[in-house]
Amino acid sequence: MRYQDLQFEQRESTLIDAARQLFAEQHWDRVTIAEVAIAAGIGKGTVYKHFPSKEALYARLVLDLSRKQLQELRVLQAASPAQEALRRVIRRAFELMLADPIQAQLCLHCDRPEFQARLESPYRQQFLELEQHYQQFFADLLSATLNNQTLSQADCQQLLWGVEACFNGVMARIASGGFAHWAEPIALNDYFTRVTDFIIAGLRTQAAELLAQPNSHE
Structure with missing residues (x-):
């Protein structure tokens, strides 16, 4: 160099x-x-x-850490039994969010359409590429959870919408400071467990329905 x-x-x-x-x-x-x-x-x-802008700085921070986290989750997946990988990956992803609430805030900020509209083109392209990497990672995780049964790309995308909604909810909760202000505070560890159970149960149920449909593998 x-x-x-x-x-x-x-x-x-x-x-x-x-x-x-x-x-x-x-x-x-x-x-x-x-x-x-x-x-x-x-x-x-x-x-x-x-x-060239504050948006570019925010984007770089989010992209760098998101790539690093994806690599860690891939290593965790590879080291986990197939049927445990999804649960371990979800919990670890939540722990990584909790360890860096500022990053969670920035991730939510960078995902806003108006932010992306202001962002320079090279950074927008990097976000699209990162999203594709996460989608492929999710498809691999899902396949292992379903005993290597493979759904179509369109079906995987539909399931990912639900998972994304749950993850964004957890990210927003962490970014806002948790549940300390509630009348009956909820321990974040318990919250993570319940959300993880919800995601896995929903994925298995929805995936089973999709697999039962004609042409679900195409």
Whole structure:
């Protein structure tokens, strides 16, 4: 790698680390590019060579961590018995969300249509590619759960809609701070268990119905 390229990557890494630190100290929506530049010890103009907008910075943070988490979940799947992989992956995904509520907030923010509309084209393409990777991962998990019975791509997509709704609900709950403000607080560990049970039961029931339909494998 050329020295200039290495220097560019190191600067970018410094900026990302500085942004994460600032986001931990104050709400990420109030942090400015100028503040990130100061915290990183890099000129504001140089920051824009790496991230042309705050949206691009948010997108990079979400994309990087989402890819890292997907890799961890893939390793977990490979190391788990086929019938336990789905449950373990779901619970681990919830734990990863809980470990980084700021990331959960950013993920929800980056998924908004108006955010994606403002985002630069290369980042939008990366989100689409990441979504495809998660869809394939889900299809592999589902196939193992169904004893290697394979649903059509369209059927998998329909099941994924329900799973996504559940995951977004959990993400929103974590991003909002949990249930501490409720009259009868719910322990998040119990909440994760019940939602996991709900997802798995729904997937198995819906998948069985789809498999029973003609042409469900096409």
